[in-house]
Amino acid sequence: MTLDGRTRFITVIGIGSGDPDQLTLAAVKAMRETDVFLVLDKGRQKSSLVRLRRDMLDAHVTGPYRVVEAEDPWRDRSQDGSTGYREAVHDWRRRRADVCEQLIRDELAPGERGAFLVWGDPSLYDSTLAVLEDITARGNLAVDYRVVPGISSVSALAARHRIGLNRVGRPVHITPGRRLSDTLAALGNDDGDVVVMLDAQESFQHLSGEGTWIYWGAYIGTPDEILVSGPLSEVADEIRRVRAEARATHGWIMDTYLLRPRPHDDGPANPGQIVI
Structure with a gap:
């Protein structure tokens, strides 16, 4: 300019x-x-x-x-x-x-x-x-x-969990939490991975979680960073707990997560982790 x-x-x-x-x-x-x-x-x-x-x-x-x-x-x-x-x-x-x-x-x-x-x-x-x-x-x-341009929370989330956002030959979808159910219904059972942002309603808790992994992070890149990952059916309650505690402590929360269906031929996932 x-x-x-x-x-x-x-x-x-x-x-x-x-x-x-x-x-x-x-x-x-x-x-x-x-x-x-x-x-x-x-x-x-x-x-x-x-x-x-x-x-x-x-x-x-x-x-x-x-x-x-x-x-x-x-x-x-x-x-x-x-x-x-x-x-x-x-x-x-x-x-x-x-x-x-x-x-x-x-x-x-x-x-x-x-x-x-x-x-x-x-x-x-x-x-x-x-x-x-x-x-x-x-x-x-x-x-x-x-x-x-800047480094998005989506890129930072993937880096902190040491994962790629996409898998071989598959798309990545980004949606706000309020549209998660509609997005998953439109995609079917397994048409790529879904990144969820702005999810004040904790929409992941309404999913069955069978075979799906979640990579979740809050306050990414700050001293208050929290990371949780693992099978959704096993860590959903833990995410809800630490999310509620963090929101009560700070008065606000910014979090992002990736949902990844785990088909049998896709190899092992990264080990689940909880970092607070």
């Missing part, structure tokens, strides 16, 4: 799932070129997420910069139906765009470079790109932006 003295420039930087060492060289370079870091604060319970971002800045940015925060709009999470859920998300994103537009207008001068630090990879279940699309479509501000 070339500064033109009129346009406000934004870089959306993927910062991985929590470990400062997961930052790519491209991410560090983009951070060092940034004048103002824009942060949406999710409240006291998730203040550690802001602290992790500041730790990354302290570790990697040597020049002067500012960090400005705004309160992230409340989101209605009570909607169960697919239509109500989509409407709630779109409403939240519109209000988020209102906040971000004002933040960019008030805190970023024309010609300056701003940045959003996005957990994992900005392309996977994150709203920042949609919010910026909304802002640019409104036409109230001259805004240009680029994206620096």
Whole structure:
């Protein structure tokens, strides 16, 4: 991007799932070129997420910069139906765009470079790109932006469990937890592996688990990381227990898991493990 003295420039930087060492060289370079870091604060319970971002800045940015925060709009999470859920998300994103537009207008001068630090990879279940699309479509501000990819929680999960996401000649499917049952029904008994994200309902507990392995992780890449893997029928209760304890301790939880059917001709699975 070339500064033109009129346009406000934004870089959306993927910062991985929590470990400062997961930052790519491209991410560090983009951070060092940034004048103002824009942060949406999710409240006291998730203040550690802001602290992790500041730790990354302290570790990697040597020049002067500012960090400005705004309160992230409340989101209605009570909607169960697919239509109500989509409407709630779109409403939240519109209000988020209102906040971000004002933040960019008030805190970023024309010609300056701003940045959003996005957990994992900005392309996977994150709203920042949609919010910026909304802002640019409104036409109230001259805004240009680029994206620096990051290590997603999906990649980090596979690395921490020492597994590949795919098996020979088979696909990998990624779904939010609320769509897990529909996804499995559409796939049939064994048409690849399924990565599940955003599963507040612990949808895995409703599966029979017969012959299926689960590779689960929470707070991946942070000092609070928890990993559990093994036959679903044997470790589902353990995952529910440690998940509840972790949520009670921290006030929030971010977890991801892979479900892998185990056909007889597929060879041995990695040994189950519990790491807390």
